[in-house]
Amino acid sequence: MFESIIKWLKGEQQQASKDICKNRLKVILAYDRTEISPEILDALKEDMFLAISKYFDIKEEDVMMNISRSDESVALMANIPIIGMKRQPIA
Structure with a gap:
């Protein structure tokens, strides 16, 4: 639990959310390109x-x-x- 608080304070969870959104966008773009x-x-x-x-x-x-x-x-x-x-x- 302490580790997750440290990660949150460092902003590492926001980075993970950013990466998730980035990957989702890549999938959407790949789908659009294959029409x-x-x-x-x-x-x-x-x-x-x-x-x-x-x-x-x-x-x-x-x-x-x-x-x-x-x-x-x-x-x-x-x-x-x-x-x-x-x-x-x-x-």
Whole structure:
């Protein structure tokens, strides 16, 4: 208890509140920045398909992507069924 009074007198609790607010603002800004239009998500899906199809056999119509948001994070979720591996020439 004495420790908490010392922290309060030093203003350390106010610092913690400031940090909490700062982190909440970062989460809100990250959420706002990820308001992705369907057109941009489709373009991203196409780019990922082209990159991944260099190494794996996949069907574009089977690729599914979406943006998942939680209180603390934003994630790009991709489900890409792989049919097989492409043969690479030995260098």
